[in-house]
Structure formats: structure tokens, C-alpha cells
Amino acid sequence: MAYFFFTEPDKLQEIQHQDNAYGPISENEYRLVNLYSATTSPKAFAVSGGNLLVQENSANADLVNIVLKPTEQPDLDLPKISYIIYKNILKSSIIDSQGIIADRSQNTLTKKIWESFDLQTAAFGDNPDVDLPDNPLPEDVLGYNYSSTGTGEDLALDSDSLDLAFYNNVNTLFFITAGDYLGDFQADKFGFLITTEKIGSNLSFKAAREAETKLSFTALSLDATDADKFKRKHDKEDILSYLDSCAFFGSFYAKGLNVDNGSGSDVLTGQDLFDQITSKHYNKDKVYIDIRNEYYDSLNYYDDLGDNLYWSLDNTENLVQVNYYRDNWPVLTLNNSEVDSANTDKNIKLSFIKNEGTTPLIYFKRAYNEDVGIGDLPQGKDKFVELADETDENGFAILPSDILLPSLNNEIIANYFQLKYFSKITDDPDETALISKRAYPDNLFPIFDMSIPFNQASTGSYFKLYYDSSYIDKTLVNTADFSVNIGIAKDPELTTLIAFPFTYNNNVQRNADNIIPIGGMEEPAGSLFLNSLIQKANSVKLVKGSFLIDGVSRDYLKFEPNDDNTTTNQIGQNYTFDDVAIITLTDSEFAAIKAIKETEFPDNYKVYLGLDNIVAGTDDLGVSYTMFKYVLKGIKEDNGSIVQHSADTNIDAITDLKIIGQEYQRNPEELVGFVNLIDGKTREDSFIEKIIDIKTVVDDFITQIKGVDINQPSANDIITSIAKKSFTLLWSTAKTYVQANPSNPDDRPLYWGRLKMQVALKQLPFFRSSVIGSNVITDSPLDQLILISEECSRNYLNVSFAAAPTGSKKILVTGFDPFSLADNIEQSNPSGCCALALADSIIADNIGYIQTMIVPVRYPDFDSSKSSTEGMGTGIIEKYVGPWINEVDMIITISQSLPGDYNIDKYSTATRRGDGDNLNYQRVRLSHCMDIGDSSNEWIITTLPASFIVAPVKYNWTYVDATGAFIDNSDQLHPPQEGAVLNEGSGSNYLSNEIFYRVAHLRKTARPELPTGHFHISKLQSSGQDFSGTQTQDLITKVKTGISSGVTGL
């Protein structure tokens, strides 16, 4: 946006006197305005478009001050300009002696007001219902009615916020455009003041009325306590809401500033700008290096980052200490004289404190750096520069990118830089610090300092947004981190706090949330902020979700993709709201919190809405949630010191969002082989290495996925492609090895290799948003990928009978993963060995052709419930075996039974025992595994042919009825009754029974005559016993013989 210099530069005195310059006057006094003198009364120009307020100058009734609230911001990455004040304007240039707007010939402002008045008169002059004055009055258009002695709506105390005038819906202030001639300054000592937005700071009418604005204190007494000193430090932070206009205009050095030339304006840059504008300021060669902490205070406001930093101004590696507060004020300035003339690059090397265990990064809110070069400000990711890993002996780490200072003729020129010191969230924050974060929403909202400027009615909806005001680190949550806009909204029902990205550092999921089209909003009566928000975003809808925790339902609000949206939002972006943080409080909750704040905390300091007792878990249905309690966090005085303080609000909240971030934690199945070491290797690795080709597959996979540039748009596709190929190769490699080495048909390398590869996927930073603890979020991108890995490495989808000899019977065989590994880590599962050995095999004389898959020992795979304690439903068997019911001639599920067993189980039951699986998940004892329909499906008998029964294969006729009686029905005198509940089938009531039952249920429903059943085979390893290849080979021979015999009965 085009910005203008505020006056006629030609009339300015050549050199501004130090006593008129913005900046520190003493330890206790700071001038917040630049004062100028001119040869004759210079014109005042609108530096930007905006609304105007005119107030009588409290020092001289012949003078007024003009307050401009810009509607445009300069494209300089500066903090948001909130108000600009022109001090000491000749009143007569705007208001005549009669108290009406001065003649239209005076300036653009009076001209426009009169023209507007004329139009108004023409439109309404004859309307008796419209009471128009005879002349335009400053109180009607310029807010001149506001005074500290006014009454009613005209009353505006010096301490009142200027927002009172600018957000008044009744008396709208006059609007002017950039460059407009507003009036005439007095020649001697006129001023120009710029304020920027800072949460908690409000420019008052006092500044709009006084001739000069200073921040002044009386000196602290010698016996001042630490608390007194902190209070002084805090109060001095007020200067951070102001900008030196010299630095401000100097900041147009590269972009250009419109400057009056007497008959129009010129865009001045570089030397021209310096010669005509900057050089006329006392601070012409002063650069502000304004470094803020994460909370937008000065660097060491909370005494956690130290007053010092190190810099090098001579372009050497020799950094020297500099006190950031060396001027006794919370901003660091640098004069040309300090920069070594030999440093022609005008670079500054900086190092910052890097507290132990922290990962700081510097946000270039506005500063040139060597990565981007002089003239162009870093944008996007370039704004974030992480401090070097190494620290020096003082604990300081180098900022790897030097700051570049604009210069002319080897001398630096005025400018304003702002850096922010952000810290990544750590699992172990410094609890002794005055303020610290445990999670990204923690201490994000200074809830009572975020004020809504609108003149609020009780039925409306109002929203105030503070741009680029903080930082969110979701690195451990979803790999994103970004600077944020934060806002507060009030409507008839809720107080809503919202934060969404302003500039992303990392955004591998490519959320578009940083351009959500909202700013300050004033919505009509009856509107709710969240409704307005989703209407503007259009790609999401707000729905109520519900968790079931310990049997108790807990509702929460969540955003979901709006599949119904038929219209495109204004810029066609699909906002995911993945990185939008929203907290809602009811009126009563807000009132309660406020009461706590007033009781527990002093007025002076910011109080944040914090989070405590953050617990991530899964509900009864396996849905991930995060539960936490709101607390208020801040500081207070305690025996002369400032200490951290927090207060409970007794308000709990629950969300489906991931709040606390951490790397994926191995689940129990993945952990059991990871914690056990042998010869310095994990057992997982030692098993994988038993087949070197498997190790190669695993290693290659991990190398490949770690090498994917997750910042590229196709990262997910690339990882998916690698996974499909590698997990398929894992299965085929295991199968090939076992069949090529019949005396060592080991299924364990496949099992452990799969786990290791899946863990590598789960721990990829790319999928941070898909994991909570050791859970993968349902339907998340990672969840989809894990599904693919299962399908490929268990041969779920690659079963094919295309190679079956003509006329041969098609036989589908399933095996199981190893289990009970906590008891015997060496455990193989002979059924899995069989599956690998028999895959693609042809039974003698081409009478049968076998295809196989291996299934996990995990309830969630069987019933699709992610709950660790309960579940009932269909899963992998229905999904992957089901389609073969009408395609094959026999389905044999195999699992491990007791030593010596080669049983064809007679009865399967729908009832589960529910003992722990490989995830240590359980199911409700004696619950049904699925919806069985009618009671005739309580148990289902095998349909495998009797031709199986050739020693050592025998039928197992036993079952346990509902009374718990164990019954051997080999005499057929006690067949289970139709519809009777069987607590156990012949193969008990664990997952081997369950796979038997599920296949039988599929068969009974779709193709009753299909031979299906369960082959319960011998366990070979006792506790602690290692795998025996030869014993397993013998077992496989027996199984194949049994199947061969069974096929003859088809």
C-alpha cells in the first residue's frame, strides 16, 4: 500500500535537535514522538487512508492534534500500525473561528468534508425528518465532541482508549485517503507519533491531546524490591507500542515512500529517501533491533533469556557481549558509529542464549538477513532461523544467518527491525521459569488483555484479531510450527479464543489455514462467531462429537470437512482447520475465570489461559482424545519478589485434537522385541538378521522413507509408493527364503521386520499428526499407510489362484503371527511357518493349489474396534477372506495348539474369552466377537471333510457349554444344542477359535457347502526354547500331508 511522508520535507529544519528526537531521554523518561521544526507552517499529509479524529491540543487551544487510524498497512512486515498522531496542527486550518469546518479551500480534508456536506444537504436538506446542521461541524465528522469534560457520549477521559471514538457506530469518523492534505502544522515543534498494536496496550485520548508524548517515571528508591524493579521493567515495556517515525520512514528504504514535491508526490527510495527524509532526523543512522520473546514482550521480560546477547559488528567471528537493555529501555538500538567501517557488508552476527534442553529459533518479523539479501525481507519459511546446535561456554548459540543493515556510503541508515525469540515445545519445560509451555495452546491467550474494541451490544458478535502475535509449535504434534494470529470473539453465547497460522515455518501437510479470510468482525444481532467463521471458511462444518469414557458420554465440538459445500469461498482455499486452535468458554465460565483472576493475580501483569493435567488417551471405543484442565497462569508479587503463579479454574475440557506432542511411542507389540537386547542388539534386529534378505528389505525401506523430502507436495505419495513396494517385497522375501530353505522355515524375521518397518513409518515426522502416544489416529494418512503395509506384508491382497493347475482344488490357508512373546521372545508360530512354506504350493498329483496369508494376533484387526477393552464387529477376516468364499474349494485356518496336537476342531463359537492379545488388548469375557444374527449362529461346526482324519490328525469334539461344563462329544451323545451358547468351542475361545468361527460364519451365510475349518497344530517351543528348523519342517510336512488327505475328500 502506498504510504506518504507526513509533511513537506523541504520545510523541515535540516537537523532535528536531539531534544526533539524519539528515544530515551534518561533512565526514567522516554520520548515517544518525534518533534520537528520548520521554516514555515508545513502541510500535514495523510500517510495512509483511514479515519480521522481531531482533538484539541491540551497545551494550546489554537492547536489541535489529528489521530489517523490507518485502514491500510505498509507492505514492510512491520507490526500493525494502530494509530498515527499528528501533533500541533493549527486549529484554524481545520476548524474556523466559528467552530465549523474551515473553508474548503484550506486543504483536502476541509474540501472533502464540505463536499460531503453538500451531498448530504442535497440528499436530505428537504427532509424534515433529517436534522442537518447549517454547516459541517467538527464534532459531527471529526470526533471533536469528545472531551475530558464532556457529558454523555461526548465524555472521553484522558485515560479512555481511542477505540472509543474509532469503533463508535453512531458517530463515524471522517475517512480520508493516503496523501490527502489534512491541515497545517505550527512551524515550531510539531510532532508525529506512531503506535503499533500490542496486546494489552491501548493508546489513550491523552496521547491524542498532549503536545508531546513521553513515558516518564520517578526514579526508583534505593530500597526498591525486586518486585518494584520488575514493575518498572514492565511499565517500560509500554514503549514497545511505539515506533520511531524516523525508523518507520527509513524502513521504506527499499520499497519506496511517497513524498510531497510541492505539486504532487514522488516515490523516493535509497539515497533520495535518505537525503530528503531520513537525514533530517536526529536518529538518521540508528537502527532499532527490537527483539521480543514469544509473548511479544521484550527479550528478557520474564528473566529467562538473560539481558545480554553477543554480537559482532566488524564482520568477524569475534562476538562481544552487549546488554540488550543498555539504554535502560527494553529495545536495542545500534548507531552507525558502532559499526566498524571495515564492515562494508554492514552485517551483524548475533548469538543468543540457548537454555539447556531448548530449541530456540529466531523469527525475522522484520529484518534483512544474509539468506535473502538486502532489500527483500524474508518471507514464509525464510523468516524462521534456528539457532546453531552448538553453544559457547556461556551457553550462547550463533544465529546462523547474519542480519544485514541498510547503508549508504558505508554508513547505516535508520530502520526498524523486529526479531522474535521463539522456543520449541519441550517435554521437559523449565518449571521454575516465570512462564513456560507444556503444550502449544498453553499460555497462548492472554485472555484478559485481549480486548474487543467494538462498541458491543449484547446480541451481536464481535471479533478482534491480533496479527502475528505469537508462536505455535506443533512439531511434535503434526510437524508444523508457525507464527500465529490470535483473536478473541464474544457473542451472545460464548467467548471464543482462536489462533491460526500467520506464517508457517514447517507445514508438511500443506494446510491452507494461514490464509483464513477473517479479520476483525462485527456481526449483526443474533450471530454466533463460530457460525460466521465457518461460513467464511466454507470448507468445514462444526459438529458435535462424543467420547465414551468409562461408560460416561462427553460431548465436544469439532470441525469436519464440509462435503456439502457447493459454493467456493472467496479465494477457493480448502481450509482444514488442522492448525486452527479454538477455545470456547460460556459466559458463566468466563465470568468465573475472571473472578479467579481478580482474586489471584495483580492487575499489572498479563494472565494467560493455561492448560494443566493434560492427558491423552483413548475412549471406550478406541477414539483418541485429549483431556485437560484450564488454569490461569501468570506472575505475582510475593515478599518483594516476582514469582510464577497459577490458579485452577475447575473447568475441564476434552477434544479430539492432539494437544501434547511426542514422537510415536512403540506399542506393546512393538516394544517387546525392542527392549530386549542380545549382544547389544535389540531382539527385533537379531530376528530380522536371521534372514539377511529380510534385513536388506527392512534397512532399504527405512533409508528410503527417511530420505523423502517431506516438504515436497508429493511426499505422501512417494512414501506410500515405497511402502507398497517394500512391504510386498517383505512378504515375498520371507516366502522365498522359507521355501528355499525348508529346514529353516522361520516366520520370525517377517514378523519382526514388519514391526520395525511400521514403527519407522509411525515415527516419521511427516506423520506426527497421525499419532497420539502409541496410537495411530483412525483414518489418518498414517492409518491408511499402515493398512497398506498390513495388506502387502500379510499377502491379504495378493492371493491368486491364477497359477493353480487345471482341475486342482483351490485352497486358502491362513496362519498366525507369533504371540506370547513376553513369555518366550524366541517364539515362532508354526502356523505362520506353514503359511510361508505352503504359499503357492501344489499338492501332489495336482489335486490342490494353496494360497496363504498370515493374520495378526490382535483383536482390533478382527473386530475393527480400537478399544483396548471391548469390541464387536467384523474386520480382516470378513474383508480379506470373505471375497474368497465363492472362489475357492476349501479354507483352512491354522493356529498353534498344544504340543503334539494336530486337531481338526469340530465346533467354533461366537463367544470370546477375551484374554490379552499381542497389544495387551482384551475383550469382555464371554462376549460375542461379532453380531451373529440369530442364535443359530452361536456355534458353527466345521465342514472340513473327514478325509483329514488320518493320524496324527484327529477331530477335537470338545466344547464348553454355557454352564461351564466341559464336554467331549466324541461319542456324539452330547452335541451342542441348536442356539446354545458355547463358552468355548473345540479350539477354545481365543483368536484361533475366532478365525474358525468368522470363516464359518461367512461360509454359512454365503456358501454353506464350502469346506472350511480350523487345523489346530502342535506347539513346538516350550518356554525359553528356541526355534527348531527341523522340527518345524517336520510339522509342515504333517500339515501338508493332512491337507493333502483332506483334499481327497472334496
Added chain:
Amino acid sequence: MMNYFAIILFMIVITIQYSCSKTYNIYLQTYNEPKNTPLQNDLKLKTMRDTQFVSLWYTGDFGRKEHVYYNLRKALPDGNYKVYINNVLKESETYKNGKKNGNGSKYYDDGSYSTFFYKNDTIAGVALQCYASGILKQRSVFSSGNLVLVSSYSEQAEIRSHTFYINEIAVRTEKFNDSNGEIIIKDQNDNKNEVTNRESKINGQKLYMYPKGNFIVKYSNNNIVDCKWIPTAGLKN
């Protein structure tokens, strides 16, 4: 010469009488020393030599023992075998020609018991199970070693149900309602190929026809006094 034959015949008679009347009492005992949960009670033979007659079987899953039971071995010497658990008679079987041949009985914990008949190791004819009171509880009909029909009775000796089986799968159940004597017939098996599609009468007997065969059933009131299973090869539907 006569004496010689007489002696031989006497010896044969003695031998036959001896072998047929030989009773083998086998004693088992439960003990509560599970070596491997969830097996609650294990069994052991009081006399190790009885292992030649009885085998102990365990059921379990995933390598864990869960239940134990015994079976009389096959090919035992001819004689009568009585199995006791904790000194309570549980089973009596007759072996001839090394196989189960003849009457047998089993005794259950609730006092009920069953009697049955084996022919060459195959259960045959009709097996009866009675309540502890002696009232008939269940009547099972076998054909070629396969269960064909189970009729169940209440403790008041009222018929409760008839269930017909094909290949161990119940294909038809006739239930008799307690309160009003209503008969509820259900072709309850979802096995589509086994659902009867025809029902007829032959000489006052009912004919239930299935693809794999037919039941010819003779009723007297609600009782089935005869039930034959004729595989499809014998009668086509």
C-alpha cells in the same frame, strides 16, 4: 479223544468266560495343581499301569492347556471297563474283539446317565440319557455311526423336541410348547442346501426330504417311535 476235545472245549469256554467277564477297574483322580493356567483341574491315573487302557487328553489353544479329559484307548483286551474319577463311576464300556462292542454307559456329575450300544467301535441304534430320577431325558438315534435324531424330554417325561441331524448339522427341530402343546417346527439350519424342500407321507410315516437324503419318521402322538435316515442314493427327492 473225547476227553481231549472236552478238555479243549472246556478250556475255550473257560477262556471265553474268563475274557468276557474280566472287569478292568480304572481309577483316576483330579488334582488341583495346574501346571499351566487356565487349566483348573488336572487328572492323573492312580495306577500307572492303567495308562495302557486310558489316555489323557488336553485341550487348549495357543499352546496353553485348558481342559483335560480321558479316553479309553482303542484295541483293548476284551472285557468290561469301568472308569472311576475320585472313586465315582463315570463310564462302563464293553470290548470284544479288541473293539467297543456291546452296551455301555456313562455317568455325569449331575446324576444323569446315558446308555448306548457300540458295534465295532461305532455307536449304533438308540442311545438313552436319563435324569438322575431315571426318567428319560434324551433319546438319540444313530445310523452308520452318525447322529440322526435327538428327542428331548422334560423331567415330567413330556416330549420337548425332536432334532434331526445330517452330518452333525441340525436341519430340523420340532419343539413342543410347554403351555399349550403347540408344535413349533423350524428348519433352523441356514445351510441352504440342507433345508427341506419337500415333506410327504409314506404308509402313515412322514418323509422329510433333503438333497443329501431323507428321514422316514414314524410318530405316535408326538413321540417318534421310528426314524430312519436314507441317504440320497436310496431315495431321490
